[in-house]
Amino acid sequence: MTTPQVPKEYYRYLHELQAMDFVCLELSLYLDTHPDDQQAIAQFNQFQRRKQVLSQQFEANFGPLKEYGNSPIGHRWTWSVGPWPWQV
Amino acid sequence: MWIYEKKLQYPVRVSKCDPRLAKFLIEQYGGADGELAAALRYLNQRYTIPDKVIGLLTDIGTEEFAHLEMIATMVYKLTKDATPEQLKQAGLAEHYVDHGSALFYHNAAGNPWTATYIQAKGDPIADLYEDIAAEEKARATYEHIINLTDDVDIQDSLKFLREREIVHALRFREAVEMLKEYQTEKKAF
Numbered sequence: 001m002t003t004p005q006v007p008k009e010y011y012r013y014l015h016e017l018q019a020m021d022f023v024c025l026e027l028s029l030y031l032d033t034h035p036d037d038q039q040a041i042a043q044f045n046q047f048q049r050r051k052q053v054l055s056q057q058f059e060a061n062f063g064p065l066k067e068y069g070n071s072p073i074g075h076r077w078t079w080s081v082g083p084w085p086w087q088v
Numbered sequence: 089m090w091i092y093e094k095k096l097q098y099p100v101r102v103s104k105c106d107p108r109l110a111k112f113l114i115e116q117y118g119g120a121d122g123e124l125a126a127a128l129r130y131l132n133q134r135y136t137i138p139d140k141v142i143g144l145l146t147d148i149g150t151e152e153f154a155h156l157e158m159i160a161t162m163v164y165k166l167t168k169d170a171t172p173e174q175l176k177q178a179g180l181a182e183h184y185v186d187h188g189s190a191l192f193y194h195n196a197a198g199n200p201w202t203a204t205y206i207q208a209k210g211d212p213i214a215d216l217y218e219d220i221a222a223e224e225k226a227r228a229t230y231e232h233i234i235n236l237t238d239d240v241d242i243q244d245s246l247k248f249l250r251e252r253e254i255v256h257a258l259r260f261r262e263a264v265e266m267l268k269e270y271q272t273e274k275k276a277f
Contacts, residue, residue: 014095017095018095021097025147029147029148029151029256029259032143032144033259063094064094065094066093067092079094085161086161086164
């Protein structure tokens with residue numbers, strides 16, 4: 001219930017990842033109604049690669065972002081350890 | 089299936105305890121034009137909508153759950169340190185009696201969420217027009233809440249959500265045009 005302490009880098013990585021995620025999400029909705037826009041597809045691929053790199057860096061530092069085997073867990077089970085998104 | 093991601097879609101910064109603002113925000117949690125209604129509406133309609141639009145309903149429906157979590161985070165942070173007396177002064181005594189400090193799916197006036205807020209007509213144009221209207225109503229609600237607070241941190245998150253409603257409405261309008269073209273093409277053959 002108490003707010004866990006997280007290092008400053010947590011927010012820096014998180015914000016950059018949120019920005020990349022947003023670009024990919026926004027382009028996804030756009031491509032849902034403009035599937036033939038090659039420029040948007042090129043942009044999507046560019047940002048998707050960046051998003052992957054950032055996710056890997058975040059997870060290496062702060063633990064898995066996704067459940068059910070969609071993120072590497074390393075040698076310790078930290079998924080059930082906070083901080084949860086509403087706690088930071 | 090769905091996969092949870094341990095992060096918010098957009099930052100939610102809350103620097104003070106403000107249960108009154110939480111009471112307004114709960115409209116977008118369990119209200120008629122709130123995020124829960126939106127997610128459930130789109131994800132349910134997609135099974136019978138023409139294939140061209142299934143991807144859009146899936147993606148927007150999924151994004152609505154991310155918005156629901158942002159609203160929940162605002163409500164949680166604004167009320168977590170509130171005393172029962174502060175909740176009472178904010179008009180949340182009835183909520184506290186039934187739910188303690190837990191969140192619940194009801195609107196700002198305390199009415200519980202109901203499936204009568206949403207519709208699936210099984211008619212693609214009728215369904216998409218409802219979706220456009222839902223987005224415009226959610227946008228208006230966000231504007232009303234922004235007008236009721238001077239908390240710049242909360243305003244920042246709410247302005248992000250307001251913009252998302254505008255983009256969703258635009259995408260749904262484009263989907264209507266896609267279906268109209270598709271229907272005209274079909275008649276031509």
